[in-house]
Amino acid sequence: MAAASSILPPLGGTIAPGGSLADFIWFRTGGPAEWLVRPKDVEDLSRFLAALDASLPVLPVGVGSNLIVRDGGVPGVVVRLPKSFAKVTIEPGNRVRAGGAAMGITVASGARDAGIAGLEFLRGIPGTVGGAVRMNAGAYGREASDILVETTLVLRDGTVEVRPLEALGYTYRHSELPEGAIVVEALFEGVPGDPSEIGVEMDRIAAEREASQPLRSRTGGSTFKNPPGDKAWRLVDEAGCRGLQIGDAQVSEKHCNFLLNLGSASSAEIEELGEEVRRRVKAKSGITLEWEIQRIGVKA
Numbered sequence: 001m002a003a004a005s006s007i008l009p010p011l012g013g014t015i016a017p018g019g020s021l022a023d024f025i026w027f028r029t030g031g032p033a034e035w036l037v038r039p040k041d042v043e044d045l046s047r048f049l050a051a052l053d054a055s056l057p058v059l060p061v062g063v064g065s066n067l068i069v070r071d072g073g074v075p076g077v078v079v080r081l082p083k084s085f086a087k088v089t090i091e092p093g094n095r096v097r098a099g100g101a102a103m104g105i106t107v108a109s110g111a112r113d114a115g116i117a118g119l120e121f122l123r124g125i126p127g128t129v130g131g132a133v134r135m136n137a138g139a140y141g142r143e144a145s146d147i148l149v150e151t152t153l154v155l156r157d158g159t160v161e162v163r164p165l166e167a168l169g170y171t172y173r174h175s176e177l178p179e180g181a182i183v184v185e186a187l188f189e190g191v192p193g194d195p196s197e198i199g200v201e202m203d204r205i206a207a208e209r210e211a212s213q214p215l216r217s218r219t220g221g222s223t224f225k226n227p228p229g230d231k232a233w234r235l236v237d238e239a240g241c242r243g244l245q246i247g248d249a250q251v252s253e254k255h256c257n258f259l260l261n262l263g264s265a266s267s268a269e270i271e272e273l274g275e276e277v278r279r280r281v282k283a284k285s286g287i288t289l290e291w292e293i294q295r296i297g298v299k300a
């Protein structure tokens with residue numbers, strides 16, 4: 001691996017060559033980033049990307065609550081936005097402006113305190129605004145595209161651009177953000193609501209999650225997208241995969257669309273388990289499950 005200073009342009013923030021991703025992503029598995037980059041602010045990120053060799057890949061990550069990082073690590077630049085990108089402010093018209101690194105719960109809480117309803121579902125999604133905008137994250141019949149007005153992106157060439165909802169190509173758990181584009185901010189809009197009623201709904205969501213999902217485990221959230229008219233967990237269960245194990249990777253007993261790292265699983269074992277589930281579901285029901293978890297990096 002070459003020294004960062006000889007290849008990468010200067011940055012006001014930090015550059016960690018071989019920076020660990022397993023330290024913070026939810027599964028706690030996988031190899032390092034070739035360079036883990038944490039910009040100071042939008043201008044810093046924009047200048048860095050504009051000067052970065054165009055042949056180097058750039059991949060943004062949030063908190064890795066929907067990621068399998070392969071064991072060989074991630075070539076190129078991985079961008080993780082620091083706390084300075086996590087501000088949440090309220091604007092007129094029941095709007096909430098949030099930085100790309102703000103957590104869903106922080107956005108939902110800010111909206112509640114300002115009497116803005118409709119963002120409660122973000123309480124249950126343990127990821128960042130950047131991840132939610134990219135993944136069109138959703139729960140309880142709502143998704144990011146239902147509340148998004150516009151998002152500010154830093155494109156791969158360093159250009160800063162505000163894109164309205166209509167330009168983001170949203171479908172179920174999918175957006176058409178340009179390759180390498182980094183969500184640095186999002187503007188959401190809700191409707192007027194009573195803070196105590198919003199709080200009750202958020203508490204209900206939290207309790208329901210606690211009862212139905214392995215929240216305290218090393219996991220990656222929903223593994224497969226729900227196929228049209230069905231639920232991925234039901235198909236996984238029907239195919240007899242609840243509790244299925246490869247090494248220390250296991251299909252959760254509590255919610256069988258979640259995979260778990262029981263302790264010392266490798267990313268290869270987790271991914272292989274997912275593929276085995278897909279094979280068994282296909283054999284049982286004829287349905288090909290599509291991965292929802294993003295798999296990044298190279299195999300060891």
Ligand SMILES: Cc1cc2nc3c(=O)[nH]c(=O)nc-3n(C[C@H](O)[C@H](O)[C@H](O)COP(=O)(O)OP(=O)(O)OC[C@H]3O[C@@H](n4cnc5c(N)ncnc54)[C@H](O)[C@@H]3O)c2cc1C
Pocket residue numbers: 026059060061062063064065066067081100101124125126127128129130131132133134135136137138139181182183184213214215219220221222294
């Ligand atoms: C216990 C649990 C429960 C979950 N429940 C739900 C649920 O109900 N509904 C749901 O939709 N998801 C759910 N998830 C999955 C996950 O929380 C969401 O997909 C979330 O939006 C991912 O956010 P993140 O910041 O962790 O993104 P990461 O997992 O780090 O990344 C996911 C994708 O987003 C991209 N990305 C991340 N940050 C940025 C950025 N700033 N700019 C551009 N792209 C970016 C990454 O490149 C990657 O492609 C759950 C996960 C867990 C662990």
